[in-house]
Amino acid sequence: MxxxxxxxxxxxxxxxxxxxxxxxxxxxxxxxxxxxxxxxxxxxxxxxxxxxxxxxxxxxxxxxxxxxxxxPKSYLSKEADHVEGFAKECAVVTHYRLKNAEDGSGVVVDPDAKLEEELIVRPTSETIIWNTYxxxxxxxxxxxxxxxxxxxxxxxxxxxxxxxxxxxxxxxxxxxxxxxxxxxxxxxxxxxxxxxxxxxxxxxxxxxxxxxxxxxxxxxxxxxxxxxxxxxxxxxxxxxxxxxxxxxxxxxxxxxxxxxxxxxxxxxxxxxxxxxxxxxxxxxxxSDDQGLVLPPKLAPIQVVIVPIYKNPEQLDQITSYAKQLISELVGIGISVKFDDDDNKKPGWKFAEYEMKGVPLRIAIGPRDIENKTVELARRDDLSKTTLSQKDLSQKISKLLEQIQEDLFRKSSDFLKDNITFASTVEEMNDILNSKSGFVEAFWNGDSETEQKIKDITKATIRCIPLEEKSTGKCIISGDLNSKKVLFARAY
Amino acid sequence: MxxxxxxxxxxxxxxxxxxxxxxxxxxxxxxxxxxxxxxxxxxxxxxxxxxxxxxxxxxxxxxxxxxxxxxPKSYLSKEADHVEGFAKECAVVTHYRLKNAEDGSGVVVDPDAKLEEELIVRPTSETIIWNTYxxxxxxxxxxxxxxxxxxxxxxxxxxxxxxxxxxxxxxxxxxxxxxxxxxxxxxxxxxxxxxxxxxxxxxxxxxxxxxxxxxxxxxxxxxxxxxxxxxxxxxxxxxxxxxxxxxxxxxxxxxxxxxxxxxxxxxxxxxxxxxxxxxxxxxxxxSDDQGLVLPPKLAPIQVVIVPIYKNPEQLDQITSYAKQLISELVGIGISVKFDDDDNKKPGWKFAEYEMKGVPLRIAIGPRDIENKTVELARRDDLSKTTLSQKDLSQKISKLLEQIQEDLFRKSSDFLKDNITFASTVEEMNDILNSKSGFVEAFWNGDSETEQKIKDITKATIRCIPLEEKSTGKCIISGDLNSKKVLFARAY
Structure with missing residues (x-):
């Protein structure tokens, strides 16, 4: 483990x-x-x-x-800015044939098979598509x-x-x-x-x-x-x-x-x-320190069922109930995996499905069969509860929706908590070096100013938010009537 | 037209x-x-x-x-037969950068950006996949x-x-x-x-x-x-x-x-x-001389509805009925297009959807609205019938299944009618030059024999059918106990 x-x-x-x-x-x-x-x-x-x-x-x-x-190489050159942006980093096809090396060491490029015009492996397709349009x-x-x-x-x-x-x-x-x-x-x-x-x-x-x-x-x-x-x-x-x-x-x-x-x-x-x-x-x-966390809408496996048993009779009882539950879940469009692999222990499976971000894990043991319950674990908050088997598939369906919402709420709260206003470049730098996140600041719209801020803070303007209308004093030039924009260090 | x-x-x-x-x-x-x-x-x-x-x-x-x-080029060489089969026809990437031409004429390959080992654009992926496995x-x-x-x-x-x-x-x-x-x-x-x-x-x-x-x-x-x-x-x-x-x-x-x-x-x-x-x-x-014919299971549009009208009131009446029909059809999983484009005449539309192989065309005119009928045309056999609007979506659903079956029956009959037995190479050549199709013949399993037949007839052995067990006399060598195989000229 x-x-x-x-x-x-x-x-x-x-x-x-x-x-x-x-x-x-x-x-x-x-x-x-x-x-x-x-x-x-x-x-x-x-x-x-x-x-x-x-x-x-x-x-x-x-x-x-x-x-x-x-x-074709020449297409890239037709739009001046485009070629500047893309020609510098591309895979270039120059030949269309290999031949056996004369010394028998393998294959070599056949010099007779050189293309008249080189071909670029598409970095994006505007040029070939507009040539078609x-x-x-x-x-x-x-x-x-x-x-x-x-x-x-x-x-x-x-x-x-x-x-x-x-x-x-x-x-x-x-x-x-x-x-x-x-x-x-x-x-x-x-x-x-x-x-x-x-x-x-x-x-x-x-x-x-x-x-x-x-x-x-x-x-x-x-x-x-x-x-x-x-x-x-x-x-x-x-x-x-x-x-x-x-x-x-x-x-x-x-x-x-x-x-x-x-x-x-x-x-x-x-x-x-x-x-x-x-x-x-x-x-x-x-995701967290235990592994991947997936929103239910994008999880290939939304629910995993792990049987906990000591003998084949117990496994049979659990399997019989699990099959019925699986059929109900599949019926309402929920993807589910029943992991009865006998070569792996429940603890190993728990860790594995946590790593893989399966949103809900159901463990069923002999006592659950007796009590008509299951143990249910949420991947997002790692919480566990014991639930009655009554209407279980409906409860699971609602819980998956709840997890989807909770994940969005959590990440939205995180975003809100990490947008900080800075009225000077020094303030911006302090924020970026401590809590990081987005920094809101006024910018006069000038490319040189933008570059200066980048040189000082290593942050770039991520965007001029569509919904932002406020104006103020540029943190570099002091120009009034500057736009409020979002800075951040970025991937 | x-x-x-x-x-x-x-x-x-x-x-x-x-x-x-x-x-x-x-x-x-x-x-x-x-x-x-x-x-x-x-x-x-x-x-x-x-x-x-x-x-x-x-x-x-x-x-x-x-x-x-x-x-990587060297991977192709690792399986001896594989490189023989694929290295002869492939796109070879030799460089990873372009630069501005010194004379300003566009971009040229940067000679400093030559790859140490050339990369082949995959012709098939066995080598890279087995290297991963x-x-x-x-x-x-x-x-x-x-x-x-x-x-x-x-x-x-x-x-x-x-x-x-x-x-x-x-x-x-x-x-x-x-x-x-x-x-x-x-x-x-x-x-x-x-x-x-x-x-x-x-x-x-x-x-x-x-x-x-x-x-x-x-x-x-x-x-x-x-x-x-x-x-x-x-x-x-x-x-x-x-x-x-x-x-x-x-x-x-x-x-x-x-x-x-x-x-x-x-x-x-x-x-x-x-x-x-x-x-x-x-x-x-x-497909036929009118255009594409598509089996309903693969048709992006399974049914097209064309209104036939002389004035906006008629179009309104037809549209009102068509919308109801469309909603029923979509409800049972049938894809349908209502083409009420006023710039094109019905005759043009009929030819267009025939060309595109839409399996069923429904035309609705004022008289159909009066009589509670529609005119239905099948693309596969170009037949037309007038149908009552009662249970129409169910009838359409069945008809689409029928077309799928009929197309398979027709192509199966064609296949059966075009497998001909030949007991000599001359017979094979005659068949290939007249009706063509598959020719069944006995072959002794030898590559040279196969090549001789190909040289004479331009036909290749398409396959040794899995279900074929009969043996007989090879049409070239005369070897008894030869397998019956299928020859044809091929794409």
Whole structure:
């Protein structure tokens, strides 16, 4: 058991995270630099995330499609800011064949199979998609295009962390095309809303919706909207972005449409994405020193039943009751595992399912069978209660809802308690070095000021909150009428 | 309308296929050599295929996971046959950075960012997965591992056809690890069965289960099982393969386990996959000169309702009835589209939904409202009937089941009618040059004989059918006691 234990969050949050990802069987590093292996249990959580988001995208009128993995090098150059942002870190395909080495030592690149133009493994797909939309769009009747893609992307990273920063990651990227600026902005904001709803209602992660500063904008966007979350160590994490791209890509790829009067106009664009990074946010928001804590809506196993017995007769009695309970639970859509593996002791199983974040654990022993009770343990607060078997499946269903709510309340309280106002840079630095979290401060909107604050505090402007309207005195320049924005040190 | 028409299958089957894929909005070629764009309607069909297969994999105990896109070059060399089969056609990543060209002309590969070891974009994942399984497997308690991956793969192709042969394609690859040979063979056969059931029950495509000859085996397999289907032009198409890999990859990557007695043994392996090629099989099995024909189980839209009206009052009446019908249909799990687009005429809509293979079309006019009827058209046989509105949703539900059955019966009859026995090579050649289809013939099991027949007839041995037991005289060597196998010209 002790070999399964984690270091405490308070001792070394970063090591705690790495240990947890490994010991909860979520993911591991591969031998390929920066690329991760998502293990079955981790992938099952990602599938829950993916399925729910996909449903929400479809409910808002989007369809899925699939575009090529490779992007011709020249496409990246067509949008000036975009190439600056993405060309520096990418995997470049230069050849299309290997051949046997003459010395028999294995295979080598065949120099005769050099590509005329190099191909880039997509870091994001705006360029290849807008090159395609050129063919799809002639008239206003072809608009809007509301397309999403689930895909893998590659951004070469030197320092990687499982889920948070990997060279290859999985994500979705929405790419929409509109006849008007207003409609494109509305779409950008709508999808930010979908992300925020998903984070809060399904991941139980409170987020702040805001705009990125010019410095932090997506390469090629006119405006980047984001949702920002706060991890337990007081660092911020950008959990999703939605970009209003203006007509930048339409101009770069010459995509125009004839409006109702026959006049040619450039098309307006948005793109928006979330990735396997959400797994990192999920882990760092809820989990504790015993392991993973999962909101019931995203738990691959919501309830585990562990029989406690000393002889086969007792196991038979327990199994007979458990089967009936399982059938009831499955009937109301609750996923349940009955772990009657005889090779492992109950204590080992308890620790294992705590590590894996199963929201509810039910233990049933001979005395429970006698008394028509079960012992029920909540993963989130580690509390235990004895419950009568009467109407048990209904009670479990309600309890799962309760856990979902409690997790969100707890993380929301944490967020509220960790937004602190600073009226000077020194104050900000003190806060960041003690309790950390988000720091609210007035900023004059200037990129140089932003950089100065970053140099002093190592904090960046996470966002200009959408709901924040107050103005005051900039902490660097002293400019009055500066906006209140959120700073933090971030992942 | 004529601009939307297809060339007839009988005139040019290959052009008919290309036209159909384009005009039904399924897919198109991208500017990136050999890579396709799967359009939203095509992708919606692929999603139906994927969801059903995923369910069947999970019901047979498999879990999904995700492994890296890139494979170090040296891994490919570890299994001798495997590298022969795959190294010849692959995308090779040699650099990880671009930089601005000095002449300002765009971006160029940064020569300082050359990888020490080249990375191959996965053509299939046996090597990277078995390199991982080495860490996952120590004891018999770690077995079996039943893992599947949904992913994109790249095999460089010079001659490409949408869905049938593309450089990048989407697929699933199952990779399982077992303690015994028997268990691995059982798994290989079980997954072949899953593929056959899926093809027959969901795609309405009859398939023949068999073994590949040594020549046609997967590179690195001891035995390749396959399902073979017959297209309307008489050519065969391999629709799925399941490989018994023996201990080849376990030996190449040194993967052993301790059995119950503590003895170290090499692990037994299987892999199995189907791809977006299934889309090609689906199209070429059922579709006709009017366009796509879809089995109801895979149709993104199962029923389309087209209102026929001359004024807004009529449209209102029709809409009011249609809404009630839609709500009933959705309630019993039928997907339905109401197309009241005022910019397009009913005739245009009829042709459009025929092209897209929507299984049932309902037209409702003022007289139908008066008589409490609808006009119903089946896509598969293009028949029309007038039906009373009474219990209509139930009738539609039954009719969709009927269409699914009828399509399978029709394709099964076609298959039966196109398996012809040949007792000489000349006979085989005559058959292949006239009616085409599968040709049954006796073959002595020798690779040279197989090659001779291929040289004469351009036909390959598609499979040694699992259920075929008869023996006879080889059509080339005259050896008695030769096996009866299936030949065909193939995609």
């Amino acid at each position: 002790s070999s399964k234990g984690l270091i405490k969050r308070s001792e070394d949050f970063s090591k705690w995270y790495n240990d947890l990802v490994s010991k909860a069987d979520l993911a591991e590093h591969s031998d390929v630099r920066g690329c991760m292996i998502i293990k079955p249990y981790g992938y099952a959580i990602w599938e829950k995330i993916k399925d729910q988001l996909d449903l929400m995208f479809k409910e808002t009128g989007h369809q899925n499609a699939y575009f090529p993995l490779f992007i 050129k063919k799809w769009i002639q008239s206003y009747r072809d608009l809007p295009i509301l397309v999403n893609q689930w895909a893998n992307v590659v951004r070469w990273e030197m320092r990687t962390r499982l889920f948070l920063r990997t060279s290859e990651f999985l994500w979705q990227e929405g790419h929409t095309a509109h006849a008007t600026k207003e409609e494109a902005i509305e779409e950008t904001e709508k999808m930010l809303g979908v992300y925020a709803d998903f984070a809060q209602q399904h991941m139980a992660i409170p987020v702040i919706k805001g705009l990125k500063t010019e410095n932090e904008r997506f390469a090629g966007a006119e405006e980047t909207y984001c949702i920002e979350a706060l991890m337990q160590d007081g660092k911020a994490l950008q959990a999703g972005t939605s970009h209003f791209l203006g007509q930048n890509f339409a101009k770069a790829f010459d995509v125009t449409f004839a409006d109702k009067n026959g006049k040619q106009n450039h098309v307006w664009a948005t793109s928006w994405g979330v990735s396997t990074r959400l797994m990192g946010a999920l882990i760092m928001t809820h | 004529s601009s939307k028409g297809l060339i007839k299958r009988s005139e040019d089957f290959s052009k008919w296929y290309n036209d159909l894929v384009s005009k039904a909005d399924l897919a198109e070629h991208s500017d990136v050599r050999g890579c396709m764009i799967i359009k939203p309607y095509g992708y919606a069909i692929w999603e139906k295929i994927k969801d059903q297969l995923d369910l069947m994999f999970k019901e047979t105990g498999h879990q999904n996971a995700y492994f890296p896109l890139f494979i 080495k860490k996952w497997i120590q004891s018999y308690r770690d077995l079996p591992i039943l893992v599947n991956q949904w992913a994109n793969v790249v095999r460089w192709e010079m001659r490409t056809r949408l869905f049938l042969r593309t450089s990048e394609f989407l697929w699933q690859e199952g990779h399982t690890a077992h303690a015994t040979k028997e268990e691995a063979i059982e798994e290989t056969e079980k997954m072949l069965g899953v593929y056959a059931d899926f093809a027959q029950q969901h795609m309405a495509i009859p398939v023949i289960k068999g073994l590949k000859t040594e020549n046609e085996r997967f590179a690195g397999a001891e035995e390749t099982y396959c399902i073979e289907a017959l297209m309307q032009d008489g050519k065969a198409l391999q629709a799925g393969t399941s490989h018994f890999l023996g201990q080849n990859f376990a030996k190449a990557f040194d993967v052993t386990f301790a059995d119950k007695n503590g003895k170290q043994n090499h692990v037994w392996a299987t892999s199995w996959g189907v791809s977006t090629r299934l889309m090609g099989a689906l199209i070429m099995t059922h």
